[in-house]
Amino acid sequence: MLQQISGSIAVANAVALCRPEVIPCYPITPQTHIVEHLSTLVKSGQLQDCTYENVESEFASMSFCIGASAAGARTYTATASQGLLYMMEAVYNASGLGLPIVMTLGNRAIGAPINIWNDHSDAMSVRDAGWIQLFVESNQQAVDVHIQAFKLAEALSLPVMVNMDGFILTHAITRVDMPDQEQVDRFLPPFIPRQKLDTESPLSIGAMVGPDAFTEVRYLAHHKQKEALTIIEQQAEEFANIFGRDSGGLVKSYFAQESDIVFVAMGSVVGTMQDLVNDLRSEGYSVGILSLRSFRPFPANAICNALKNAQQVIVFEKSFAVGMGGILASEIHMATQRYADIQGVQISSVIGGLGGRTITKQSLRKLVDKAKQGDLDAEVFMDLEANTVVRELKRQQDEQSSGPAAENILRDMGVVSASKTH
Amino acid sequence: MFQIRIHGRGGQGVVSASELLSVAAFEEGKYSQSFPSFGSERMGAPVQAFARINDTSITIREPVMEPDMLIIQDPTLFHAVNVFEGANTQGYLLINSSKTLSELGIEEMSSLYPKDQVAVLPATELAIKYIKQAKPNTVLLGAFAALSQMVHMPALEKAIREKFPKKIAEPNILAAKAGYRLIDAIER
Numbered sequence: 001m002l003q004q005i006s007g008s009i010a011v012a013n014a015v016a017l018c019r020p021e022v023i024p025c026y027p028i029t030p031q032t033h034i035v036e037h038l039s040t041l042v043k044s045g046q047l048q049d050c051t052y053e054n055v056e057s058e059f060a061s062m063s064f065c066i067g068a069s070a071a072g073a074r075t076y077t078a079t080a081s082q083g084l085l086y087m088m089e090a091v092y093n094a095s096g097l098g099l100p101i102v103m104t105l106g107n108r109a110i111g112a113p114i115n116i117w118n119d120h121s122d123a124m125s126v127r128d129a130g131w132i133q134l135f136v137e138s139n140q141q142a143v144d145v146h147i148q149a150f151k152l153a154e155a156l157s158l159p160v161m162v163n164m165d166g167f168i169l170t171h172a173i174t175r176v177d178m179p180d181q182e183q184v185d186r187f188l189p190p191f192i193p194r195q196k197l198d199t200e201s202p203l204s205i206g207a208m209v210g211p212d213a214f215t216e217v218r219y220l221a222h223h224k225q226k227e228a229l230t231i232i233e234q235q236a237e238e239f240a241n242i243f244g245r246d247s248g249g250l251v252k253s254y255f256a257q258e259s260d261i262v263f264v265a266m267g268s269v270v271g272t273m274q275d276l277v278n279d280l281r282s283e284g285y286s287v288g289i290l291s292l293r294s295f296r297p298f299p300a301n302a303i304c305n306a307l308k309n310a311q312q313v314i315v316f317e318k319s320f321a322v323g324m325g326g327i328l329a330s331e332i333h334m335a336t337q338r339y340a341d342i343q344g345v346q347i348s349s350v351i352g353g354l355g356g357r358t359i360t361k362q363s364l365r366k367l368v369d370k371a372k373q374g375d376l377d378a379e380v381f382m383d384l385e386a387n388t389v390v391r392e393l394k395r396q397q398d399e400q401s402s403g404p405a406a407e408n409i410l411r412d413m414g415v416v417s418a419s420k421t422h
Numbered sequence: 423m424f425q426i427r428i429h430g431r432g433g434q435g436v437v438s439a440s441e442l443l444s445v446a447a448f449e450e451g452k453y454s455q456s457f458p459s460f461g462s463e464r465m466g467a468p469v470q471a472f473a474r475i476n477d478t479s480i481t482i483r484e485p486v487m488e489p490d491m492l493i494i495q496d497p498t499l500f501h502a503v504n505v506f507e508g509a510n511t512q513g514y515l516l517i518n519s520s521k522t523l524s525e526l527g528i529e530e531m532s533s534l535y536p537k538d539q540v541a542v543l544p545a546t547e548l549a550i551k552y553i554k555q556a557k558p559n560t561v562l563l564g565a566f567a568a569l570s571q572m573v574h575m576p577a578l579e580k581a582i583r584e585k586f587p588k589k590i591a592e593p594n595i596l597a598a599k600a601g602y603r604l605i606d607a608i609e610r
Binding site for chain 1: 440441444445448449453454455456457458460479480481482483484485487
């Protein structure tokens with residue numbers, strides 16, 4: 001059924017259609033509306049046979065998920081940013097134990113400086129935690145991918161994180177085709193756990209594993225993520241057959257195979273890029289987009305296939321590894337190095353949209369124009385106010401006790417509320 | 423694509439207005455999108471919200487930079503924020519005020535717009551009359567419908583009924599109708 005609805009409410013309704021049995025939650029901006037709505041659905045009886053527990057912290061939330069999932073319940077939660085960091089130890093345990101928990105990450109920057117707005121720092125902080133990590137471009141995809149996430153998690157007995165841009169998607173009101181219960185039931189069978197704590201048939205989960213077997217257990221986790229490369233594609237096809245639209249897959253190409261210049265990106269920025277690419281193509285530019293839907297597992301082959309004919313690749317990402325650079329860009333580099341056919345491609349790493357900075361079509365267009373002229377740098381911080389940075393560097397050079405950098409930069413930019421500290 | 427930017431202050435229902443507009447457009451079979459300027463919202467702080475209406479699907483996510491319709495819910499913002507930034511002056515301008523354009527000090531700017539696409543109305547006063555609260559948003563939405571014809575009253579009424587419980591929805595519908603009638607009368 002078509003609805004004009006906020007991203008958060010749409011996702012909460014989609015999760016409810018998946019018949020979760022346990023939802024422990026701790027609210028944090030910008031995902032709060034999702035769990036708030038789920039609590040309403042449970043309280044009102046619209047979502048039945050489900051335990052909703054407002055726990056005391058994110059650490060408790062993921063720990064609760066682990067217990068519930070180990071006991072054989074279909075389990076869901078959501079978090080963002082510092083909340084994810086606070087549950088970190090349990091995040092690794094969920095994947096290490098092979099528990100098929102589904103979690104929404106309403107992507108938000110990580111402090112300090114404290115910032116409630118969108119970027120992908122939180123998602124990237126768990127890139128090696130062993131979870132499947134999927135990204136969505138729109139609220140329709142957010143709905144559809146959550147439904148796929150449960151099926152994927154349970155097929156692999158691995159936790160799945162659905163990354164959804166905070167505010168830009170969670171708070172946007174757009175048209176969404178909400179699936180009905182019958183369709184979801186047809187796609188997603190009841191949960192049969194691979195392992196279950198059961199008093200009738202006792203077993204233990206979470207053995208200590210020493211040097212003799214640790215490598216094998218860890219390798220198996222890697223192997224299962226690689227299996228997911230096939231299963232994600234299969235389930236996307238199955239989803240399309242039942243729901244009548246394509247919302248899944250490892251990557252999504254928008255003129256990527258046939259273009260000289262190709263953006264590689266994840267999440268909602270792909271929507272703005274599509275709008276730009278439509279403009280540019282009508283002006284005769286050869287430009288396309290490769291949207292990564294699956295970040296973990298990393299679909300190196302699918303990426304390289306899609307970039308085979310590209311001359312210049314602009315990897316756009318909303319986070320970076322401080323002291324190293326673009327994370328996605330590095331991984332794309334690695335993938336193309338392994339793939340002989342496309343070793344000649346020029347790859348530029350663009351960092352943008354940090355801490356919620358607006359990503360405009362105009363700024364993206366400048367990147368394409370520079371790439372076309374062959375002078376897009378290997379590393380670009382889009383819309384960086386370089387003079388502000390230079391002035392702060394000078395203050396630090398001139399004076400050992402120059403004070404906190406964030407406050408200095410705010411003052412430099414004329415944000416009057418930044419207090420003078422010395 | 424028709425792009426709308428609403429300026430107001432926290433507590434005036436700016437975000438709800440953009441949401442209602444997008445739902446009304448959806449009810450009429452259009453594609454639409456609405457979202458607020460994200461921030462830590464406080465009562466009285468300047469707030470913006472955005473909406474887009476189109477015949478085909480909308481993928482762009484940037485804030486509305488070149489609004490075809492500017493709605494100013496609070497005229498004191500003229501002194502605080504450059505509300506006209508990027509505005510398409512071939513579009514529409516809708517202002518909540520009991521003052522005239524020259525009293526507001528925006529005669530020059532507003533004269534760039536086609537004359538019949540500019541409207542000033544005392545939406546706060548009408549809101550107080552109908553909903554007993556200084557929330558001018560639904561009055562302005564009625565005025566928006568009359569001025570632009572981008573959405574129509576039946577869809578707007580449906581959107582208001584969907585969003586609010588009956589007790590709140592009904593006075594707001596009366597408020598929207600009052601806004602509509604006022605502008606519709608001027609237009610003729």
